[in-house]
Amino acid sequence: MLSFVAQRVVKGVIVLLAIIVLNFFLIRLAPGDPAVVMAGEAGASDQVFVKQLREKFGLDKPLPEQLFIYVKGIATLDLGFSFRQQAPVSKLILERLPATLLLTLTAFAISLALGVLFGTFAARFAGTFLDTAITIFALIFYAMPIFWVALMGILLFSVTVDWLPSFGYETVGANLTGLAHVVDVARHLIMPAMTLGLFFMATYTRMTRASMLEVKRLDFVKTARAKGLSDAVIQRRHVLRNALLPVVTLAGVHAGTLIGGAVITETVFAWPGIGRLMYDALLQRDYNLLLGVFVTCSVMVLIFNLITDLVYRLVDPRIEFAA
Amino acid sequence: MLKSPSGVAGLVILLLAVSVAVFGPLLFPNSPWRMVQRPFLPPFTLSTVPLGTDALGRDVFAGMIFGARVSLLVGLVSTLVALVVGVPIGAMAGYFGGKVDDALMRFTEFFQTIPSFALAIVLVAILQPSIYSIVASIAVVSWPPVARLVRGEVLSLRTREYVQAAVVTGQSNTWIILREILPNALSPVIVLASLMVATAILLESSLSFLGLGDPNLISWGYMVGAGRTVIRQAWWITVFPGVAILISVLGLNLIGEGLNDALNPRLSREGR
Numbered sequence: 001m002l003s004f005v006a007q008r009v010v011k012g013v014i015v016l017l018a019i020i021v022l023n024f025f026l027i028r029l030a031p032g033d034p035a036v037v038m039a040g041e042a043g044a045s046d047q048v049f050v051k052q053l054r055e056k057f058g059l060d061k062p063l064p065e066q067l068f069i070y071v072k073g074i075a076t077l078d079l080g081f082s083f084r085q086q087a088p089v090s091k092l093i094l095e096r097l098p099a100t101l102l103l104t105l106t107a108f109a110i111s112l113a114l115g116v117l118f119g120t121f122a123a124r125f126a127g128t129f130l131d132t133a134i135t136i137f138a139l140i141f142y143a144m145p146i147f148w149v150a151l152m153g154i155l156l157f158s159v160t161v162d163w164l165p166s167f168g169y170e171t172v173g174a175n176l177t178g179l180a181h182v183v184d185v186a187r188h189l190i191m192p193a194m195t196l197g198l199f200f201m202a203t204y205t206r207m208t209r210a211s212m213l214e215v216k217r218l219d220f221v222k223t224a225r226a227k228g229l230s231d232a233v234i235q236r237r238h239v240l241r242n243a244l245l246p247v248v249t250l251a252g253v254h255a256g257t258l259i260g261g262a263v264i265t266e267t268v269f270a271w272p273g274i275g276r277l278m279y280d281a282l283l284q285r286d287y288n289l290l291l292g293v294f295v296t297c298s299v300m301v302l303i304f305n306l307i308t309d310l311v312y313r314l315v316d317p318r319i320e321f322a323a
Numbered sequence: 324m325l326k327s328p329s330g331v332a333g334l335v336i337l338l339l340a341v342s343v344a345v346f347g348p349l350l351f352p353n354s355p356w357r358m359v360q361r362p363f364l365p366p367f368t369l370s371t372v373p374l375g376t377d378a379l380g381r382d383v384f385a386g387m388i389f390g391a392r393v394s395l396l397v398g399l400v401s402t403l404v405a406l407v408v409g410v411p412i413g414a415m416a417g418y419f420g421g422k423v424d425d426a427l428m429r430f431t432e433f434f435q436t437i438p439s440f441a442l443a444i445v446l447v448a449i450l451q452p453s454i455y456s457i458v459a460s461i462a463v464v465s466w467p468p469v470a471r472l473v474r475g476e477v478l479s480l481r482t483r484e485y486v487q488a489a490v491v492t493g494q495s496n497t498w499i500i501l502r503e504i505l506p507n508a509l510s511p512v513i514v515l516a517s518l519m520v521a522t523a524i525l526l527e528s529s530l531s532f533l534g535l536g537d538p539n540l541i542s543w544g545y546m547v548g549a550g551r552t553v554i555r556q557a558w559w560i561t562v563f564p565g566v567a568i569l570i571s572v573l574g575l576n577l578i579g580e581g582l583n584d585a586l587n588p589r590l591s592r593e594g595r
Contacts, residue, residue, distance in 0.1 A: 018433055145569070147544075151554055278444065290444075
């Protein structure tokens with residue numbers, strides 16, 4: 001198990017290095033001389049200042065050396081400086097990271113729990129009205145763009161009936177503490193998390209349903225039935241456990257999509273996470289910050305993939321850790 | 324395909340969307356950028372402006388018709404570009420195996436690990452928003468599944484007898500891949516492609532929503548994004564274009580499912 005984890009971590013680090021190199025070249029693809037752009041962002045663009053910037057960031061050195069400086073910087077968590085926000089990029093990202101983690105993990109948990117639940121129901125009552133209804137809803141949710149779901153949510157729950165707040169992380173100026181604060185954040189969290197989770201819920205519903213119907217036909221289920229096990233036990237212990245494997249794989253594949261969805265959800269709901277930060281960087285053409293968020297997103301996906309790999313091996317005892 | 328009700332429904336929706344995109348602008352020559360009425364005219368009040376106007380008095384209905392062109396075109400072209408990139412990579416990896424396979428698959432996995440929407444945002448922002456940069460970035464983030472699928476197919480077809488026969492008769496590798504193997508690997512690729520068009524439409528609308536659309540072309544995502552700030556006064560500006568996206572994507576997904584059931588029942592459990 002340990003060697004497996006070590007192997008995967010090494011692989012992840014290699015991918016991360018490749019992403020950093022890609023990032024390095026993307027920055028240089030951005031229009032304009034980086035030093036001039038930075039000077040412009042800082043609000044002064046006389047020749048001396050541009051020259052100073054060039055020296056400070058090593059832009060006067062040959063490209064391989066620049067790459068080395070860049071990689072070294074990221075290794076020490078230095079993602080550059082955002083002149084627009086007048087702060088180091090890594091500081092800005094670290095401040096915003098908890099909100100994004102709260103949002104994405106909540107959305108993920110909701111979507112997985114409800115998706116597996118609905119998928120199991122649909123498979124259990126395959127061919128009935130319930131199955132058709134769940135399937136149709138899943139199809140529709142699967143086709144809705146996240147930004148539109150977010151706006152329809154606001155229209156429904158904030159404008160038409162004033163049940164939920166339409167933006168932010170907490171009530172501004174309320175200065176709540178303790179339980180009242182938790183409730184306040186939870187009230188702000190419901191709509192963004194549901195919005196982000198809806199698409200994935202639809203995916204997991206479809207996947208669980210298809211997968212359960214397939215496992216149901218297998219021989220070991222017949223054996224279990226022949227042994228006289230109750231239907232509930234067969235469904236839970238034999239069918240569902242095996243049917244969940246492709247769902248876990250899918251969850252890993254979707255990590256990147258989840259983070260992409262968070263960018264949109266956070267933008268619409270003014271949720272103070274790194275997705276919103278990315279949108280702000282986009283509006284201001286703050287390339288340092290934009291690419292810093294991009295690297296952070298990639299790292300999150302790598303970690304999430306590692307976790308799903310581990311979970312996969314826990315759920316499916318047939319796979320050994322040595323692999 | 325025509326036997327499954329969902330496939331037929333999808334086909335009807337797609338035909339409708341395509342005819343709107345192709346003929347709509349001919350029947351409604353009004354520019355979607357022109358002011359035709361007072362701003363915030365509610366829908367269903369004037370027959371000339373059936374879906375009302377936006378914050379600048381522009382015709383929402385005209386925007387939806389012209390937007391269909393952009394959405395479908397970007398969806399189709401970016402999928403084609405992704406196929407042009409993904410099919411050869413997958414075919415070479417599957418056919419030559421060994422080190423070529425290893426190298427190409429590591430490359431593909433790398434692109435699959437990068438969060439796709441975040442990369443698309445970064446690419447469009449850096450290349451400057453235009454219809455070309457949008458198509459290019461959607462293609463860049465969507466080719467890896469194609470390569471993996473084609474590789475798998477080619478890998479299993481390569482050992483078939485008719486391929487061996489072609490090798491024995493001394494055909495070149497290119498000829499064997501293009502004439503013997505790829506035609507037989509086509510059906511799962513077609514299924515995947517129809518689903519990719521749907522995803523590409525969603526991606527394009529999301530980019531446009533964030534303000535990364537082509538500034539000269541109206542698109543559904545842009546309309547929703549523009550209506551966002553006035554959603555409390557004018558719900559119709561955001562609701563209708565969103566419904567258009569929903570219906571097109573739904574139609575393409577249904578077609579994908581219908582094709583899947585018809586062409587290869589094997590793929591249906593793999594999902595995406």
